[in-house]
Amino acid sequence: MSNDQVENAVTVKNVYKNYGDVEALRDLSLEFPKGQLTSLLGPSGCGKTTLLKIIAGLLPATQGEVLVNGQQVNKPGPDRAFVFQDFALMPWASVIRNVAFGLELRGVNKSERESIAIKYIKDVGLTGFEHSYPHELSGGMRQRVGLARALSVDSPVLLMDEPFSAVDEQTRRKFQEDLLNLVKNENKTFIFVTHSIEEAVYVSDQVALLLPRPSRVSEIIKPSSFKNKDINSIRKDSEYLDTVERIWKSLRSYVE
Amino acid sequence: MLSRSFFLKILSGALIFGAWEFAGRTGVNYALPTFLESMKALIDMTISGLIFKAYADTLRPLVVGVLISAFIGIGIGVWVGLSEKFDWLISPIFIIMQAAPLAALIPLLIMAYGIGLTSKVFVVCIMAMPVIVLNTSVAVKNTPSSVKEMARSFLGSRKDVILKIIIPSASPVIFAGLRLGVSAGFIGAILAELKITPTGVGDIISYSRMTADYPSMYAAIFSIILLAVIFLNILEKIEDVLFKGNNQGYIS
Ligand SMILES: Nc1ncnc2c1ncn2[C@@H]1O[C@H](COP(=O)(O)OP(=O)(O)O)[C@@H](O)[C@H]1O
Ligand SMILES: [Mg+2]
Numbered sequence: 001m002s003n004d005q006v007e008n009a010v011t012v013k014n015v016y017k018n019y020g021d022v023e024a025l026r027d028l029s030l031e032f033p034k035g036q037l038t039s040l041l042g043p044s045g046c047g048k049t050t051l052l053k054i055i056a057g058l059l060p061a062t063q064g065e066v067l068v069n070g071q072q073v074n075k076p077g078p079d080r081a082f083v084f085q086d087f088a089l090m091p092w093a094s095v096i097r098n099v100a101f102g103l104e105l106r107g108v109n110k111s112e113r114e115s116i117a118i119k120y121i122k123d124v125g126l127t128g129f130e131h132s133y134p135h136e137l138s139g140g141m142r143q144r145v146g147l148a149r150a151l152s153v154d155s156p157v158l159l160m161d162e163p164f165s166a167v168d169e170q171t172r173r174k175f176q177e178d179l180l181n182l183v184k185n186e187n188k189t190f191i192f193v194t195h196s197i198e199e200a201v202y203v204s205d206q207v208a209l210l211l212p213r214p215s216r217v218s219e220i221i222k223p224s225s226f227k228n229k230d231i232n233s234i235r236k237d238s239e240y241l242d243t244v245e246r247i248w249k250s251l252r253s254y255v256e
Numbered sequence: 257m258l259s260r261s262f263f264l265k266i267l268s269g270a271l272i273f274g275a276w277e278f279a280g281r282t283g284v285n286y287a288l289p290t291f292l293e294s295m296k297a298l299i300d301m302t303i304s305g306l307i308f309k310a311y312a313d314t315l316r317p318l319v320v321g322v323l324i325s326a327f328i329g330i331g332i333g334v335w336v337g338l339s340e341k342f343d344w345l346i347s348p349i350f351i352i353m354q355a356a357p358l359a360a361l362i363p364l365l366i367m368a369y370g371i372g373l374t375s376k377v378f379v380v381c382i383m384a385m386p387v388i389v390l391n392t393s394v395a396v397k398n399t400p401s402s403v404k405e406m407a408r409s410f411l412g413s414r415k416d417v418i419l420k421i422i423i424p425s426a427s428p429v430i431f432a433g434l435r436l437g438v439s440a441g442f443i444g445a446i447l448a449e450l451k452i453t454p455t456g457v458g459d460i461i462s463y464s465r466m467t468a469d470y471p472s473m474y475a476a477i478f479s480i481i482l483l484a485v486i487f488l489n490i491l492e493k494i495e496d497v498l499f500k501g502n503n504q505g506y507i508s
Contacts, residue, residue, distance in 0.1 A: 056409055076409045088406035092424045102410035105420075153410065 009189035015064030026214035037190040039200035042210030081150035083160040102153035120148040140167040298475035313456030318445035321380025333392020354386035376448035383444030384437040391433025395426030
């Protein structure tokens, strides 16, 4: 078979999505290289969440197909884990049960899934809050619970829908750095939705710019790797600023 | 916190009983005994064992009716909440049941089921079930779709989504419906005894009214309210234990 399977964790081929009369996606194709972080960047309402949910198998495409590791998918599978924009935590369950919920649904026994959950709770910096309830946590902490839940099922593909939109700027920067570490250490494929150009350029291996509805990919930009540069100087790096400027110019023509 | 709410309950009780005592003493109505007279009558009934015999009769249709209403009501409510088709089919029945004047239905029930336990259980169910069904179905329908979607994305089956997401999410509103249903069931049980055949507590009420023994009549009414309050408190405790995080969960 083609080496497509080896290189791309996820391939979206000619996908259309209509909500009744609303045409959200039109003939969208995009490849997500294995082990890399791809951002979906576009104006609000352009169909980023729709695309992510189609890849997740939560929504059917009207037409077209999604391949994960070369296999066509049309429903959720163990190879993909979702981080929801609104966290989607269970308010009646403690942090540890929320984090372990993906494993609970897979039938992993309680002691095993809790020990896995404890590890990821520690990784996202929530040790000590295992038995707290979501209403006792800040927005940023809840988002980390959602992230730990997605990590604990150990799927090779992580789908993240604006995961940092509900947190303050400082926390957001901290999260971005944590995310870069994850990409480096976890060898997973990340599909990351954002509407922040700076964020996309900072964390991504490739940025897919989406057009306003009906959405297609207008441009793919591969920011040169800033990963090896000193974290504190990247935001002042001229190449970084140039890339941000270039994306902003592309997007501005649609916004206006 | 607990002692404060307990204190407030005692205070509100004292206020109500004080007002009752006051109204009884000033003679608002010749048929209204004072609180203390009624309590004395209640103690007399307790000592003579009359009240226990009465409750042995009253509790049977009440418990049977409330249990049927709770299990079938929640079952139907979940089902209606999950399926639009059954919503159209079933919901109107319960809305009519809730609005129908029960007194008008009782003769029909007697014709169909006689004057025995069955008719009384029906009265309790007619009172208790609609609010349980309607609350349950609304709560099920209002389950946040993002949490359901989350469960699906982590490979939850339809059964997982219902048992692990929809039911816990709906449980505060289901329990609220259960509390209202149980209160209505108490009213239904007494109504059945007043309108169908005088037995149990209903018999004490109608007999003592006939003999103008108003303290006994109010003692019986008081005892049923007391029982309802105790029962509702137990239900609340059960809910607290079952769904610890839910109480504040939705205020985010
Ligand atoms: N369930 C739905 N029914 C109808 N229209 C929808 C639905 N979900 C999304 N849309 C529409 O599809 C478009 C894309 O939505 P979405 O994918 O949420 O955009 P984004 O995540 O980029 O903000 C929007 O115009 C939105 O109004
Ligand atoms: Mg979105």
